[in-house]
Amino acid sequence: MTDPTLEPRSRSPWAITSLVCSGVVLFSVLACVALAAWQSEGLTQVKVTALDADKEPRDHGIPLLKQKEALPDYEVQIVTQDLFNHKLGARPNQSATDGLVWNLSSPVAVHEIVGIRLLDQDQLVSDTLVEVPFSRQPVEIDNYRLEFQTAHSAAVGVNSFFRSPLGVTIATAFVLAIIVIGIGLFL
Numbered sequence: 077m078t079d080p081t082l083e084p085r086s087r088s089p090w091a092i093t094s095l096v097c098s099g100v101v102l103f104s105v106l107a108c109v110a111l112a113a114w115q116s117e118g119l120t121q122v123k124v125t126a127l128d129a130d131k132e133p134r135d136h137g138i139p140l141l142k143q144k145e146a147l148p149d150y151e152v153q154i155v156t157q158d159l160f161n162h163k164l165g166a167r168p169n170q171s172a173t174d175g176l177v178w179n180l181s182s183p184v185a186v187h188e189i190v191g192i193r194l195l196d197q198d199q200l201v202s203d204t205l206v207e208v209p210f211s212r213q214p215v216e217i218d219n220y221r222l223e224f225q226t227a228h229s230a231a232v233g234v235n236s237f238f239r240s241p242l243g244v245t246i247a248t249a250f251v252l253a254i255i256v257i258g259i260g261l262f263l
């Protein structure tokens with residue numbers, strides 16, 4: 077790589093170092109863009125459909141008493157690699173036979189998702205009904221069909237870049253290269 081603005085005769089060790097550092101900066105920026113684009117797919121919507129209303133959980137089985145309240149209280153959680161539970165909230169007293177939809181206000185990167193969990197919320201401990209890995213195809217398990225929608229976004233890509241060890245390494249190389257170039261300018 078030759079830079080016409082640099083005269084070979086006057087090239088000091090610092091000039092070579094800054095040239096190398098400029099290369100590192102350029103490479104880091106390109107790697108950031110490439111990795112961010114590659115990891116930019118985020119989960120935006122979860123749809124849950126119960127296949128058989130008779131098999132949905134109920135809070136009690138007493139006839140005529142509070143039939144509306146007895147309906148299931150579905151809740152969806154997204155579990156990510158850092159074992160963080162993204163709680164999407166509950167839908168109290170609603171059957172899922174017509175399909176219930178949860179939209180994510182901030183999409184979760186799909187490559188970070190370990191599982192998508194459907195629960196029936198309860199006053200003490202919510203019961204996990206099913207848990208499935210992320211899938212681009214609809215998943216049918218037990219009494220439920222789960223469908224997922226995704227979208228690509230720069231925010232998801234950049235966030236997951238800075239959370240990955242490779243991203244942190246590249247960002248560190250970028251910062252060090254900038255510091256070295258900065259020192260070189262003052263010498």
Ligand SMILES: [Ca+2]
Pocket residue numbers: 135144145146147148149168169
């Ligand atoms: Ca209920």
Ligand SMILES: [Ca+2]
Pocket residue numbers: 134135148149196197198
């Ligand atoms: Ca319940």
